[in-house]
Amino acid sequence: MLALIVPVVPAVIAALLLWQLPRVMAGEVLAFGWHWVPSLGISARFFLDGLNMLFALLISGVGAFVAIYAGAYLSGHPHLRRFYFYLLLFMVGMLGLVLAADLITLFVFWELTTIASYLLIGFDHSNAKARRSALQALLITAIGGLCLLAGLILLGITAGSFDLLEILELGDELRASALYLPILVLVLLGAFTKSAQLPFHFWLPNAMAAPTPVSAYLHSATMVKAGIYLLARLHPVLAYTPAWQWTLTLVGAATLVVAAVLALRQTDLKLTLAYTTLVALGTLTMFLGDDDSVPIAAAVTFILVHSFYKASLFMVVGIIDHQTGTRELGSLGGLRRAMPVTFVAAAAAALSMAGFPPFLGFIGKELKYEGALAIASEPLLVAGAAVFANALMVAVAAILVFKPFFGPRQPAGTNISEAPLALWLGPLVLAALGLVCGIATPLVAESLIQPAVTAILGRPEVVKMKLWHGLNLPLLLSVVTFTLGVVVYLLQRPIRAALQELLQWLPLSGDRLWDHFIDGIKHLAAWQTRLLQHGVMRRYLSIIFATVAAALGYVLLRNGDIAVDLEWPQLTVKEWAALALTLAGAMMAGAARAPLAAICALGALGVGLALIYLFFGAPDVAITQLLVETLFLVLIATTLHRLPVFSGVHTPRFRPLDALLAITVGAGVTLSILAVMQTPFDATTSTFFETAAVPEAYGRNIVNVILVDFRALDTFGEILVVFTAAIAAATLIGHRLQRKKH
């Protein structure tokens, strides 16, 4: 049931988009939305122009077929509902990302796709490899996402607005601003991580741990195209500079070449496709580096071509895997009679991928060559890279069709039946679209390509595309490409063996580097945890006291001078005696070696304090102090016999550093009290208690009245605290005594 409903959602979205297509073709920009954070100038606005129309159509259109396919592929899976939820969540993220008309809104949806892709790649959560791949994709794209956020905020600040439509008009101002380069670097980091450009490419092949419908969706029309969309979207603002041109051209070309080489090495059908996706992404990046209309038209066309054939081929590989249980090239063969429909879909998609006429792929390839030759900066580099990539595409397409479907039947290929309709419908329709669009090239060019190119370049462009261009240089390059492709196909075994040999010599792959990076972070975390959480109480306390000293010192320094009354204190003899007793108690407690001596000293100190309270008008405090002192003595006396008071305690040594810290804290406290003394005394509260005690509380001992009447709730809390402490202490000490009795 669900398998019928879910595909309807993207299908309806696609239909709605198609309904608006004529208006977009006419050059209209449709915008809608509402305020989100008006105080920051952020709004949840969306718009529709030629560029994001193309992307939105691909996301919803391919999404509908992937949803149908997933229903059959994962049929009976216990978490199918969860899968649909993730898939739709991802789709919403992608649609929001391409339609957003506000930088912050764009970023929020960008991160939504990151999170949804994490859930999708790690869908098989009981598989450690899937979990690792999902986390790797999440971390890499999220690191890029943070860079992107910084870049977008800088962009918004420089432009004075987060509204994308306004920013797109400000290209010249932004390129002239001092922040252009930081913005460019940060935005490119975001785009390159998302679209798996070198050196962040390794997460994409690893993400093949996902169920095949996910790969078919994420790696054809959506996730990895998000970075490409961003590059295209910000093209009017950030392009037209050597920095943009060179970075995109070189990174794209490098990605393309490395990925093409790595693709040939693979024997797993799905991994081979993953690497060809990298080739496609490198190609797109390379072409987006330019600002001529032909390379841009080539890029846009290739986005369309690639989405169709790649989604189709991924689903075909999924069908083969689903029906035979393997994706290894060596164990597959002769499936063409057993699975005729799948074979037709695979063949059509592969022909488009290889760029045979009259498929759309052919036009895409011709445009690429025309565009490469039109690129002003490095036509030979770009053209050479494009020929190299396409030749490998031809070879890979041939491998994908000939190996599994032709030749002798392999053991894994016996008793195989054709897949159900829901499985082959998507790949067949998408592959057929590659053919239909190829035949109806002028219509496609006018309705989809031209508006997108216009949006990317920020100026009206007319794109004319024909199937037959006549005999020219691009056609010659096509012939070269096919010849090269066939040669590579025929020599695939030796090439693969040679590559395996060669790659063994490479010291580190990106994947391994990533492991080292993650390990390094873990070690750093462990190291700093052991540094801060060392488990030594004295050091924790030292840090706390040092912080107290620093805070006191800071406040004292900020408040300025303290006038110290240097006169000899006017104290009476008995007051001197009380002070001396306290001081002596403190000193002796600090210096005492035996605990018993320290306890005696503390007793003396308590009495001294009680006397001070008594002499300075606080008899209540004095009484309490004496009572508590007595009580504590009783407590200590009853527990001392449980502790090694008389033996077993090592003799304390003098610790100069601790002493220094202690004196610093003590000096800070003394100076603070002196500073407090300098401030004028505010007696408002005290006067209130003095005058209100009798009339309002009918008590003559003002201190008692405060405690039991004005601040009765505080006193109640205090009682609770003491009560709790008593229960806790009794539990701690008494526990074993009770057990002994039993």
Added chain:
Amino acid sequence: METALALLVGILTATGVYLMLARNLLRYLFGLILLSNAANLAIFTAGRLTRASPPLVPAGLEAPAVAVANPLPQALILTAIVIGFGLLAFTLALIVRAYRRLGTLDADDMRVAEPRKKPEQENRHP
């Protein structure tokens, strides 16, 4: 005379801090006692010292006729003394309990929760 008491508070604090930084938990406890006494005396001093009579209202009057000692810090200290006592009693109980369980009063040797041994590096290559 405030200066004298401020100095006394500083000395009590310094001694308390020094004792609390010791390895022996009993000395730590003594330091805690000193520190809480120092805090009480600091509040008392900050509330201004006076040799005036205690804050009592004579019979038949609505308010004290002469200047009396500031009642507010006294009320605060009373609370603080009692709470401090609760804290000390609990700490003492903890120390007794810890000694029974671990057979030592040396805080450095109490490493049950945070052992000295370096934990194993887990899941290096999942």
